[in-house]
Every structure is written in structure tokens, then in C-alpha cells.
Amino acid sequence: MGIPGAAIATVLAVCIQLVWTLSESIKQNSIKIKVSYLFHTDKTIQKDFNRYTLPIVGNYFFWGGGVTIFSAIIGHLGNDAVAASSLVNIVRNTLACVSKGLGTAGVILVGNELGKNNIGLAKHSVKLAGIIGVVTCILLILMRPLILKFSGLTETATGYLSGMLLICSYYMIAGSINNMVIGGIFCAGGKSKFGCICDGVVLWLIVMPAALSAAFYFKLPVLAVYFILCLDECIKIPIVFWYYRKYTWAQNLTKR
Numbered sequence: 001m002g003i004p005g006a007a008i009a010t011v012l013a014v015c016i017q018l019v020w021t022l023s024e025s026i027k028q029n030s031i032k033i034k035v036s037y038l039f040h041t042d043k044t045i046q047k048d049f050n051r052y053t054l055p056i057v058g059n060y061f062f063w064g065g066g067v068t069i070f071s072a073i074i075g076h077l078g079n080d081a082v083a084a085s086s087l088v089n090i091v092r093n094t095l096a097c098v099s100k101g102l103g104t105a106g107v108i109l110v111g112n113e114l115g116k117n118n119i120g121l122a123k124h125s126v127k128l129a130g131i132i133g134v135v136t137c138i139l140l141i142l143m144r145p146l147i148l149k150f151s152g153l154t155e156t157a158t159g160y161l162s163g164m165l166l167i168c169s170y171y172m173i174a175g176s177i178n179n180m181v182i183g184g185i186f187c188a189g190g191k192s193k194f195g196c197i198c199d200g201v202v203l204w205l206i207v208m209p210a211a212l213s214a215a216f217y218f219k220l221p222v223l224a225v226y227f228i229l230c231l232d233e234c235i236k237i238p239i240v241f242w243y244y245r246k247y248t249w250a251q252n253l254t255k256r
Contacts, residue, residue, distance in 0.1 A: 021033070048253070051190075052187070052190050052192055052253075053192070055192040055193040055195065055196035056187065056192045056195075056196070058196045058200075059192070059195055059196040059199050059200070062196070062199055062200045062203055062204065063199070063203070065204075066203045066204070066208065069208055069212075070211075070229055073211055073212065073215050073225065073229065074226075074229075076215055076216065077215065077222045077225060078222070079157075080153070080154055080156040080157035080160055080222075081157075081160055081222045081226075083153050083154075083157045084153065084157045084158075084160035084161040084164055085160075085164065085226070087147070087151060087153070087161060088161065088164040088165060088168055091140065091143070091147060091165070091168075092140075092168050092171070092172070095136045095139060095140060095172060096136070096172065096175060096176075096179075098132055098136065098176075099129060099132050099133060099136065099172075099175060099176035099179045099180070100179050100183075102125075102128065102129060102132060102176075102179065102180055102184070103129075103179035103180045103182075103183035103184040104183070104184070105184070106122075106125050106180050106183070106184025106185060106188065107183070107184050107187050107188050108188075109121060109125075109188075110122045110125060110184060110185050110188040110189075111187075111188035111189075111253070114188055114189055114250060114251065114252055114253070115252055115253070115254045117252055119247070119250045122185045122188075122250070125180055125184065125185065126177065126180060126181060126185070126244070128180075129176045129177050129179065129180035129181070130173070130176070130177055132176050133172055133173035133174070133175070133176030133177055134173055136172045136173075136176065137169045137170065137172045137173050140165060140168060140169050140172060141165075141166075141169050144162070144165045144166070147161070147165065148161060148162055148165075160222055160223065160226075163223040163226070164223070164226055167223070167226060167227050167230050168230065170234065171230045171233055171234070174233035174234045174236070174237050175233045177237065177240070178233050178236055178237070178240060181240050181241075181244055182194075182195040182198065182199070182236070182240060183195065185244070185249060186243075186249050189249035189250055189251045189253070190249070190251050190253050191243075191248070191249040191251075194243060194249075198236055198239055198240065198243075199232075199236070202232050202235050202236050202239075203232050206231075206232075206235060207228065207229065207231055207232045207235070210228050210231075211225055211228045211229045214228050
């Protein structure tokens with residue numbers, strides 16, 4: 001079915017996800033989904049909700065726009081680059097599921113511990129995220145020969161694929177740590193604004209201008225442009241750890 005088939009499959013997947021989520025919510029002892037929660041009558045809770053969640057929404061807007069520009073840059077590099085990048089994204093997103101899930105769980109678990117004035121779990125979570133990042137990096141390198149063998153791409157695209165997989169290996173480590181710290185720990189401590197600013201500045205003021213210049217002005221090789229596009233997570237690591245070590249994120253957000 002080509003492009004229409006991809007669109008239909010995407011819509012069906014999201015619909016199945018919605019039905020599954022709603023069916024889980026009606027089970028006993030499950031979190032109930034109520035629209036009324038978005039319009040809470042308690043002004044203090046509503047204010048806190050907006051304060052801590054709006055930066056997260058903004059962060060998703062940054063990433064959504066970034067993905068669009070990313071695709072435009074890769075598309076400019078030719079069909080072989082697009083084919084290789086598409087396959088790499090599938091592999092990367094599949095392996096990154098663990099770290100992204102860990103970050104999501106971290107918001108809940110670390111938030112509960114901070115409500116008890118305990119930051120021990122947050123420290124252990126960072127170590128766990130680092131270990132998961134290293135494991136996924138090694139796994140990606142080990143899978144690389146098999147992926148290249150069964151990719152079915154042209155010789156040029158296969159060459160791009162080989163380099164992109166190696167580039168993604170370091171990306172997995174940095175991404176795993178950032179998913180936990182920015183998407184989990186900082187949000188749990190009410191510092192989601194820092195993550196929004198950090199992601200926005202690094203992505204839109206550093207990586208994207210550099211990648212656009214490399215692709216359209218300097219006309220650098222495909223792998224050089226892809227390398228620049230994958231630098232965002234690595235650039236954020238020193239900034240994230242500097243802020244993490246300040247421990248100003250360790251806040252108890254519960255209302256006594």
C-alpha cells in the first residue's frame with residue numbers, strides 16, 4: 001500500500017494503544033482516567049500542575065520540531081541516506097525502549113521517594129541508567145553485522161548504515177542517562193523547566209544550526225552530517241551532571 005499503508009498502520013497502532021490504555025484504567029486498583037482531573041477545583045494543585053507539566057509539553061514541542069528538521073536534512077542527503085537512517089531509527093528506537101521506560105518509571109518512583117525526603121533511589125537510578133546505556137551500546141555493536149547482512153540496501157546505503165550504527169552506539173549511552181536524569185529525576189523533583197531549556201538550547205541553538213550548515217552550506221559527507229545530528233545527547237551530559245550534582249532538584253513537592 002506504500003505511503004497510505006504506513007499512514008493507516010500508524011493510526012491503527014495509536015487507536016489500539018488508546019483502547020488498551022482505557023481497558024487497563026477500568027480494572028480494579030488501577031489509576032482511573034478522568035477528564036475532570038484536568039480541571040481541578042483546587043487552585044493550588046492546578047497551579048502546581050501547570051508549573052511542572054507545561055515545561056514538559058514545551059519540551060515535546062521542541063523535539064517534535066527537531067525531528068521534522070532532522071528528516072528534512074537527511075532527505076536532502078539523498079535516497080541512500082534516507083534508507084539507511086530509517087533503518088537505524090528503527091533499531092535505535094527499539095533498543096532505547098528500555099531507557100525511555102526507565103525514565104518514565106523514574107518520575108513515579110523517584111517522586112515517591114522525594115516525598116519521603118529520600119534521594120537515595122535517584123542516585124541508584126543514574127547508575128542503572130548508565131549500565132543500561134552501556135549494555136544497549138554493546139548490543140547494538142554486536143547486532144551490527146547481522147543488520148548489515150539482512151538490510152537489503154544498496155552498497156552505498158549499506159556503507160552509510162554501517163557508519164550510522166557505530167555513531168548510534170555512543171548515542172545510546174548518553175541518551176539512556178539523559179532519559180533518566182532529565183525525563184525522570186528532574187521532573188520528579190519539579191525541575192522540568194531545566195530539561196526544557198537544556199533540550200531547547202542544545203537542539204535548536206547548537207545542533208540544528210550546525211547540521212544545517214554542514215549539509216546545505218559546507219556540503220559535508222553524509223556520515224559527518226549524521227554525526228553532528230547525534231551530538232545533542234552528548235553535549236547535554238556535562239550540563240546535566242553539573243546540575244544534578246547541585247541537588248537543587250531534590251525537592252519534596254507534596255503538600256502537607
